[in-house]
């Protein structure tokens with residue numbers, strides 16, 4: 248299974264994240280990841296969406 252090392256706020260440190268079985272039908276990369284230590288869900292798309300909003304605000 249693929250995994251990623253990210254900072255997990257509940258754990259307070261960098262932990263391993265894995266993708267749970269996708270139940271939403273994502274076929275081209277599911278954005279949902281789960282911390283293997285505490286089980287917190289992380290949705291990767293959220294951060295890029297915030298970045299997009301910041302870019303629009305900067306342009307205006």
Ligand SMILES: [Zn+2]
Nearest residue numbers: 269271273277
């Ligand atoms: Zn999914």
Ligand SMILES: [Zn+2]
Nearest residue numbers: 255258282285
């Ligand atoms: Zn965690």
